[in-house]
Amino acid sequence: MKRFNSYFSPFSLGSFGGFGLLFAFLSLVSCAGDSVVPPVGGVEIRLSPSVCVSSTRSPFDASGSSALAAHIYKSLSFGDYIGGGVYHEALSFPGGSSVGFSVPQYFPSDDSPVYLCGFSPADALWTDLVYSESSRVTSVNRTLDGRTDLLVCPQQSLNKSGAMESGAFRLSFAHLLTKLKVRAVADGSAPYSPSDVWGAITGVELLSVGGAVPATTVSLDLVSGGASYGREGASPSFPVYLMAGDDSYPTEDALFSDQWVAIPSEVSDIGYSLIAPFTPTGEDDLTLKVYTEYFPQGVEAVASLDSDEFTAGRTCVVTLTFSTGDKPIIQAASGISSWQSGADTGGVLD
Known part of the structure; x- marks a missing residue:
């Protein structure tokens, strides 16, 4: 089982092996603004949302003026959003035009699938990103506060040829609460x-x-989008x-x-x-x-x-x-x- 506690902090590395991952993390962050040469014949992964809005004060209802922001994870391995080949970014979907990653991501040329999942809000309060090799599922946890709407998009997959044929990579977010x-x-x-x-x-x-x-806690399965609820605190x-x-x-x-x-x-x-x-x-x-x-x-x-x-x-x-x-x-x-x-x-x- 691979675990990344408080994965928004590079100083909490669990069993990842310390400085190696820290260096990789910092390298990923540092290249966010760098130009990327697209591969020959490459097909970029872009997201073009429909009307997506949210508010921390009123529960998300797909109407209003605030853009939906979500953590989006891309992986080359089923269910594994911690290991190699994983790219993560918090994206905002204002509606209208397509949205891509700040570091452009492309479908593999060998036609192997890309896996995407997402969850909202795009803040740093999600903790303990864990991958279970036995079940091939990554989960993430959060404390419920009674005022924050939580949404999840279960894992979706698509390859280059499928993308060229269908012309769409759909992500569907659903309420957890x-x-x-x-x-x-x-x-x-x-x-x-x-x-x-x-x-x-x-x-x-x-x-x-x-x-x-x-219940005061939720553990979210990023593959199925399912959730289990528990209680902490007195x-x-x-x-x-x-x-x-x-x-x-x-x-x-x-x-x-x-x-x-x-x-x-x-x-x-x-x-x-x-x-x-x-x-x-x-x-x-x-x-x-x-x-x-x-x-x-x-x-x-x-x-x-x-x-x-x-x-x-x-x-x-x-x-x-x-x-x-x-x-x-x-x-x-x-x-x-x-x-x-x-x-x-x-x-x-x-």
């Missing part, structure tokens, strides 16, 4: 004003998913972030803690979180803890989904209805819907 949207409304039939009984909403957090503590809950009205997101991420949100008279978006996907059972699928001005200790609200479909790439909406009476309660109703599809990119081979 589930978008949890939290809404709130005052019970209009309540005998007392919910605002007088509850006060303002000061915090929301996710306590459980399917009866279990929410916190018993997962963060929810503030929203600023109807499906809108603040310019800056604001943790839904120590906030001051008036209970709305009409159903309104108040918070969101990007969570590990799960398969609903229809019973106690999501448990939230809601803090208010007059209930600072928090009140649990349990929601069940009328679905048994895996929730990756889908939106779960939980509506909190603040009721009053002899025993004030928060009723949680939930639903699930499709999320905007991932991004398709097509490659134009010049």
